[in-house]
Amino acid sequence: MNKTSQPALVANKVSKTVVLNNQSSNNDSEERSITILSEIDLSIEDGETVAIVGASGSGKSTLLGLLAGLDLPSKGKIEFYGKALQVLDEEERAAIRRSDIGFIFQQFLLVPSLTALENVMLPAELSDNSTLRSEARRKAKEWLDKVGLSHRLDHFPNQLSGGEQQRVAIARAFITEPKLLFADEPSANLDTVNGHLVEDLLFELNQTANTTLVLVTHDPALAKRCQRTLEIKDGQLIETTATKPKLAEVTSIERAKRDAK
Numbered sequence: 001m002n003k004t005s006q007p008a009l010v011a012n013k014v015s016k017t018v019v020l021n022n023q024s025s026n027n028d029s030e031e032r033s034i035t036i037l038s039e040i041d042l043s044i045e046d047g048e049t050v051a052i053v054g055a056s057g058s059g060k061s062t063l064l065g066l067l068a069g070l071d072l073p074s075k076g077k078i079e080f081y082g083k084a085l086q087v088l089d090e091e092e093r094a095a096i097r098r099s100d101i102g103f104i105f106q107q108f109l110l111v112p113s114l115t116a117l118e119n120v121m122l123p124a125e126l127s128d129n130s131t132l133r134s135e136a137r138r139k140a141k142e143w144l145d146k147v148g149l150s151h152r153l154d155h156f157p158n159q160l161s162g163g164e165q166q167r168v169a170i171a172r173a174f175i176t177e178p179k180l181l182f183a184d185e186p187s188a189n190l191d192t193v194n195g196h197l198v199e200d201l202l203f204e205l206n207q208t209a210n211t212t213l214v215l216v217t218h219d220p221a222l223a224k225r226c227q228r229t230l231e232i233k234d235g236q237l238i239e240t241t242a243t244k245p246k247l248a249e250v251t252s253i254e255r256a257k258r259d260a261k
């Protein structure tokens with residue numbers, strides 16, 4: 001994939017307000033709105049690794065949803081590689097998500113009735129790119145090998161450990177070689193060893209594929225591995241670290257493969 005010097009994401013005075021419909025004690029319905037995010041400005045460079053942190057309920061997932069074009073801001077603009085998301089319709093935003101954006105969630109969200117191989121093939125088979133569609137099986141095998149799971153191709157999600165399921169989810173997110181990867185608490189449901197393995201993989205793949213990585217986390221150690229940390233507080237975004245250079249990453253899987261030779 002060709003990378004550009006254009007920022008991956010730009011948010012310009014982005015606000016998100018939701019209207020709540022409350023039933024009051026005298027049975028009148030009263031409308032109340034809450035502002036989750038208020039005039040957020042943000043620019044994320046191509047290939048950068050950025051952590052979004054903040055207390056529970058501060059608006060991290062809301063911001064991720066807006067940046068991914070899953071939801072639209074109440075005010076303000078978001079640009080994805082120079083394309084203004086608010087002028088696109090839902091189908092056009094979905095096409096960008098299919099081709100250029102990968103997602104990893106804390107709940108893994110694999111399709112339970114599909115094997116590991118079929119889960120990874122799925123985004124390639126649904127791609128608008130006919131070459132990728134025709135190579136879905138070969139690429140899925142390649143990505144499952146990269147995450148150390150070539151011996152688990154025919155396993156269904158319920159036959160895999162949590163760490164293995166998240167590695168399948170990572171292979172699935174990378175198969176379309178997205179420009180940008182969003183990870184929402186990617187290691188929160190895993191034990192320390194598996195959590196670190198998954199995090200190592202994310203950073204290694206971010207480096208080898210030059211994927212921009214935006215992750216939401218409660219874990220300060222994980223945030224520290226990113227070049228920049230942004231904190232949401234009272235609906236505002238506060239930059240808490242200066243931009244750092246990327247660290248050289250060698251994953252535990254690479255190490256294990258090397259040691260086995």
Ligand SMILES: Nc1ncnc2c1ncn2[C@@H]1O[C@H](COP(=O)(O)OP(=O)(O)OP(=O)(O)O)[C@@H](O)[C@H]1O
Nearest residue numbers: 018019020036054055056057058059060061062063
């Ligand atoms: N559609 C909605 N209607 C009403 N309130 C909402 C809606 N979406 C989010 N909220 C509220 O907005 C706030 C931010 O939610 P969000 O899920 O973005 O927080 P978060 O920082 O990701 O939280 P956590 O770390 O607990 O996952 C919360 O108080 C939530 O209850």
